[in-house]
Amino acid sequence: MSRAHPWMPNSTPEARAQLLRHLGVSSSEELFAQIPAEHRARGFEGMPPAITAEHELARHVGDILARNEDPTKVLSFLGGGLWRHHVPAVCDELVRRTEFTTNVWGTPSSDHGRNQVWFEFQSQLGELLDLELVGLPVYSWGTAIGNALRMAARMTGRRTVLVPHCMDPDRRGVVANFCEPEGTGTHLRVVEVAADAAGRLDLGDLRAKLSADVAAVYFENPAYLGAIETGAAEIARLARAAGAETIAGVDPVSLGVLAPPSAYGADIAVGSTQPLGVHVACGGGVGGFISSRDEPRYAKEYPTLLLSATETVAGELAYSLALFHQSSYGSREDGKDWTGNSTYLYTVANAAYMALLGPQGFRELGETIVARARYAATLLAAVPGVAVVNGDACFKEFVVDFAGTGKTVAAIDAALRARGIHGGVDLSKAFPELGQRALYCVTELHTEADLRRLAAALTEVCAR
Amino acid sequence: MSGTTKLRRYHAAVWDEPLVLEMGAPGRRGQHYGAPSDGIRAAVGDPAALIPAAMRRAAPPALPEISEPDVLRHYLHLAQETLGMMGISLFGTCTMKYNPRLGEALAVDPRFAELHPLQHEDTLQGVLEIVWRFDQVLRALSGMDQYVFQAGGGAAAAYTHVCVTRAWLAARGELGKRNQIITSIQSHPCNPATAAAAGFEVVTLMLDEKGYPSLDALKAAVSDRTAALMINNPDDMGLYNPHIAEWVRIVHEAGGLCFYDHANFNGVMSKIRAADLGFDACMFMLHKTFGVSKGGGGPAVGAYGCREHLVPYLPGPLVAKEGERYALRSPGPHSAGKVREYLGNVQQVLKAYVWARGMGLEGIREASDMSVILNNYMEKELLKIRGVTRSHPGVDGWRMEMTRFSLEQLYQDTGVSVFDVQNRMVDFGIDAFWLAHEPWVVPHPFTPEAGEMWSKEDVDYWIAVLKQISDEAYTNPEIVRTAPHNQAVKKLRGESLDDPANWAMTWRAYRRKRAARAG
Numbered sequence: 001m002s003r004a005h006p007w008m009p010n011s012t013p014e015a016r017a018q019l020l021r022h023l024g025v026s027s028s029e030e031l032f033a034q035i036p037a038e039h040r041a042r043g044f045e046g047m048p049p050a051i052t053a054e055h056e057l058a059r060h061v062g063d064i065l066a067r068n069e070d071p072t073k074v075l076s077f078l079g080g081g082l083w084r085h086h087v088p089a090v091c092d093e094l095v096r097r098t099e100f101t102t103n104v105w106g107t108p109s110s111d112h113g114r115n116q117v118w119f120e121f122q123s124q125l126g127e128l129l130d131l132e133l134v135g136l137p138v139y140s141w142g143t144a145i146g147n148a149l150r151m152a153a154r155m156t157g158r159r160t161v162l163v164p165h166c167m168d169p170d171r172r173g174v175v176a177n178f179c180e181p182e183g184t185g186t187h188l189r190v191v192e193v194a195a196d197a198a199g200r201l202d203l204g205d206l207r208a209k210l211s212a213d214v215a216a217v218y219f220e221n222p223a224y225l226g227a228i229e230t231g232a233a234e235i236a237r238l239a240r241a242a243g244a245e246t247i248a249g250v251d252p253v254s255l256g257v258l259a260p261p262s263a264y265g266a267d268i269a270v271g272s273t274q275p276l277g278v279h280v281a282c283g284g285g286v287g288g289f290i291s292s293r294d295e296p297r298y299a300k301e302y303p304t305l306l307l308s309a310t311e312t313v314a315g316e317l318a319y320s321l322a323l324f325h326q327s328s329y330g331s332r333e334d335g336k337d338w339t340g341n342s343t344y345l346y347t348v349a350n351a352a353y354m355a356l357l358g359p360q361g362f363r364e365l366g367e368t369i370v371a372r373a374r375y376a377a378t379l380l381a382a383v384p385g386v387a388v389v390n391g392d393a394c395f396k397e398f399v400v401d402f403a404g405t406g407k408t409v410a411a412i413d414a415a416l417r418a419r420g421i422h423g424g425v426d427l428s429k430a431f432p433e434l435g436q437r438a439l440y441c442v443t444e445l446h447t448e449a450d451l452r453r454l455a456a457a458l459t460e461v462c463a464r
Numbered sequence: 465m466s467g468t469t470k471l472r473r474y475h476a477a478v479w480d481e482p483l484v485l486e487m488g489a490p491g492r493r494g495q496h497y498g499a500p501s502d503g504i505r506a507a508v509g510d511p512a513a514l515i516p517a518a519m520r521r522a523a524p525p526a527l528p529e530i531s532e533p534d535v536l537r538h539y540l541h542l543a544q545e546t547l548g549m550m551g552i553s554l555f556g557t558c559t560m561k562y563n564p565r566l567g568e569a570l571a572v573d574p575r576f577a578e579l580h581p582l583q584h585e586d587t588l589q590g591v592l593e594i595v596w597r598f599d600q601v602l603r604a605l606s607g608m609d610q611y612v613f614q615a616g617g618g619a620a621a622a623y624t625h626v627c628v629t630r631a632w633l634a635a636r637g638e639l640g641k642r643n644q645i646i647t648s649i650q651s652h653p654c655n656p657a658t659a660a661a662a663g664f665e666v667v668t669l670m671l672d673e674k675g676y677p678s679l680d681a682l683k684a685a686v687s688d689r690t691a692a693l694m695i696n697n698p699d700d701m702g703l704y705n706p707h708i709a710e711w712v713r714i715v716h717e718a719g720g721l722c723f724y725d726h727a728n729f730n731g732v733m734s735k736i737r738a739a740d741l742g743f744d745a746c747m748f749m750l751h752k753t754f755g756v757s758k759g760g761g762g763p764a765v766g767a768y769g770c771r772e773h774l775v776p777y778l779p780g781p782l783v784a785k786e787g788e789r790y791a792l793r794s795p796g797p798h799s800a801g802k803v804r805e806y807l808g809n810v811q812q813v814l815k816a817y818v819w820a821r822g823m824g825l826e827g828i829r830e831a832s833d834m835s836v837i838l839n840n841y842m843e844k845e846l847l848k849i850r851g852v853t854r855s856h857p858g859v860d861g862w863r864m865e866m867t868r869f870s871l872e873q874l875y876q877d878t879g880v881s882v883f884d885v886q887n888r889m890v891d892f893g894i895d896a897f898w899l900a901h902e903p904w905v906v907p908h909p910f911t912p913e914a915g916e917m918w919s920k921e922d923v924d925y926w927i928a929v930l931k932q933i934s935d936e937a938y939t940n941p942e943i944v945r946t947a948p949h950n951q952a953v954k955k956l957r958g959e960s961l962d963d964p965a966n967w968a969m970t971w972r973a974y975r976r977k978r979a980a981r982a983g
Binding site for chain 2: 001020031044047058061066076088104113116120139150174185287311330342343356359
């Protein structure tokens, strides 16, 4: 290299020559003798040139990123399972600490601090969920559902799972991948349960679809369409009576005010870790959790790595992996499902977030969100031509029906975008039977003035 | 060369840090939330009354009550009790790299971090351009025709491959007929595990004396039931299978697909291209080879690439360039669907792009060269240490970017195990080396990987520490067996955590079980 590369200390001619001399070779090429000549690449067409000066690279990438619309200048109502909440500044500092970002697998002592963070993540999330067994995180909420459904299938020996018809299409797509297709040995039949008008599970349809082959009933609370699932206890009772496991997907920031999944009889709880102090990052903020009662029947089906507290020879509290041999790392194709790199770094933000909020913070957060969301629903319901479907049943998201405006959600969104607003998730593609409806998300970040601005913009847009 | 290296007087930070659940005092707060404004309260009433009584939380969660500075300092203490790459880590197969801080800084810029993936694509042109540009980089390095970044890690990319294979078979009417996936005993466990999870039978080839399965073994394994081959090369022992192109030909002739698990790409990047060798698909781990931070296990990216004929089966959406604009496109009706929500960990793709542009082809060549030079330098020095041998001693020649060593001789001579040595190395500020994936094909294995970021002085220090520990093992084995001595906590007592009476994944479970035991 003409200049030593800033990231490679041995890239000086002297260092290279010294190392090669030590090996007794004249060129590094001799060390690649294992690779047959005919295997060697002939070219790398399309490889862009290097930009080794950091100031030039920062400018190059910065210029590209500037082609995004600046999200800090936009009023957004997008959610659907990935939500913009306030990320405490403490979380931002901690999650960037070099010790945490560069960590891989050390020993129980050299990883002690990180292991304690993981254990505090599991323990605090367990308190929020009121469950004693929490695994290390998985890739996302969708993969957590997929893993949990497969756990239930292994536990019960049954091959059908019930999921809500109204479910986020991305999560539903992941579930399909974990269960289908037909014609493979691990196939699980996914049967959808209809929703009532507010988006809650239709209990009549659930009763009709429960059978002796149902391994699990999965539902969300709040439901994808935003409604608090008031039928949760009845769903769990029906599932149990049919010999099926109950899996609840919950929003952890709701749990300061909403009953934890154990209270209504869920056997397994899953959800997203993203709301707990992680930025949405264009979808890169997702993370999932799996939790249950601490019973061997459940523990022995976890595909995730499980970190347990234990002690050192000196009696100090320390941590190590439990049930490692049931993971795919331990048993390859005979392991429980599969695992790998996941979203473990985010446990740093999650643990700090839960510690910062504490019981009072979660209650305050839940109350201010539900109040703001209900208020937003009231404002939008007053916009001519606009109807709100489940505003009085929601936690932070609700369904807005634009049928009365004669306009499509896409057209309304385009007009809102021109006014610096991102409307809610367009439901018309995934659920055409619902017509021109959108899912609006309101959190602690939205002020009364923001919500009035949305209502005013919609009044203007829908009237045109 | 390493004989003159001075050992550091390292000691880890010891904070005796309490568990966060035992900290704080009633009433303390670490975060406030703004109450609803008067206008909102006037419209909706008491927020607490908005939740239906049956669904209201009865008792508050038993979370700690701690002030903000105390939360910050608690987790900073835990950071300090984590070695990470503050010391030296040559954790083999994971390719410990410098994570350029420019990428780390750009990824947390609110102009990126606050973007929502369901925004209109017109508002995401910068992100889509980064994804598209990095796709071009990987195409150049591999010869593949399309990449997708949805997989959140290497195992998820292997899973992506089995899903693509299923979709490809389904479109050809062969799903259920071609139901076997072939791999080797030296492949990463995620290959057989994802294949089995997706409903395939796993055929595992054993190694011959050269360190890789024989051509005859492969020929005997392929049939009209072969769906795919999932293979890495070189393997974790630093051995490159010179017949790999022939392997691909044999599997193709049998009608199966060939997937190249490029977990061990560092030594061969800029030397070979998966597509040139005939592979249909491959996978790169951006958190390994491409300079993205590992975070103790993700968020990560398994970049999955394939040739044109498999593009219709990819999970979607894909990023396409249309004129000067970037768009999200569905792969079509045969798509494998989604292996994870949204586009993937795009902030990690951004970091990988920063790394790739900062390196360029010249830098990547240098890194590949240096990773192999340094490994062979290490091998030469490590084999001088008493008790150290390497796998396949009968296979002559230079190894690639890793060598599989064994401490079996040391163990036989002194009773000091490979775990004891790991625990002693951290006393010198060197994080644990990688042993080997299950199953172990050599006893007491260890697998360092020097990569390109560590200076020769760092590598010499690593070698000097292992030499010191070998000397200790032969003269004062107790000091090794009772290690660590300079860490935040001592070695584990070693109770079985497969026993329900012992395992405790939460503090609540721990207290309950310890009380039961005492009681």
